[in-house]
Amino acid sequence: MSELAISLQSAASCAGLPLRLGSLGGVIEEAQSDTLANLARTHSPFDRRMYGAFPFAREKAGWLYGIRPDSHQADLNKAKPARALDLCRLPSQDAYGEAVAATAAQVADAANPLRKAVLARALDLRTDRALDPFAVAKRLGTDPHVTAYCLPLPGRRAETRWLVGATPELLLRKTGGDIRSHPLAGSARRREDAREDADARAALLGSEKDNVEHRVVVEYIHDILAPYCSALSVPDAPQLDRTASMWHLGTCIDGTLRDADTPCLELLAALHPTPAVAGAPLREALQAIAEAEPFDRDFYAGTLGWVNEANDGEWHVTLRCAMIEGRAARLFAGAGIVAASDPLEEVAETRAKFIAMRRALGIAESL
């Protein structure tokens, strides 16, 4: 069977499935699959608003869906909520710490061009009954500082795979000639106690290591967007952004396009992946990631959002997510590594980034 036939078959297999992105919900009517670069190159305007997701790896195809808006989202699993049976770390926390130390040493080596690499780890969860991805997304969406999402990913499998999560990071919004990117990099776990939480916030803002991590992302996005813009404003210092469980350093970058007709997907293909999820320089960072991570990132650290008939759109970084398939889920979290990164602190940071999804799935932190 040809690739095209496979993708058409897969597209048909997701027709009728529900999809949710932020406050938007609908039922899938049509699907297209290609790489972001190919879709950006064709420049053909869409005849309707399309919602979708692209993987971390730029050479891999993602999905765009035409949906029939429908705020009533199917309750896929009316049975009792699933209970976690076991959890497997990929790699172990020790092995992740060793990879952090090795990468920090590479960055510290003046002869090595690597300035930053984002290393991720995964948690494989098995449950006693099928997980309900919409219930998980609904719980994640109670945090007002994130965009929650739940999208089916077609494939030749018995069970539908779902990409579920709640991202705090805006990669690109394009409205006519106006664009905005709001990268995040540099993180601290939030605390229950108000005084401790304020201390964590202040320590993050003053942390040289986190500011270095952050600057790499802002410079990268500035350099990618500048040639497209007649004006581009980048604040001198980051602000603090929050989710229910994390503090982040964030910078709101606003631009005016030279050509308001520049397609949203062209800008997106130029930006993705930023050093908020990959590193810099990109080639060396991808190499470090490939050496350190014993799993496929798949749609984690990719991008998801929508593009419309006017070639405007809004795309987020696919963070704080899980791929859910029947009774199994794979959760992902990563951290930016620079010369001053400490292995134990980066293990703790990734642990903190799992909290939102653990809570939504009902997995105890001790498991």
Ligand SMILES: C=C(O[C@H]1C=CC=C(C(=O)O)[C@@H]1O)C(=O)O
């Ligand atoms: C890579 C992730 O977060 C990115 C976004 C915000 C802060 C980050 C950091 O501090 O390392 C990461 O760049 C993740 O959540 O898996």
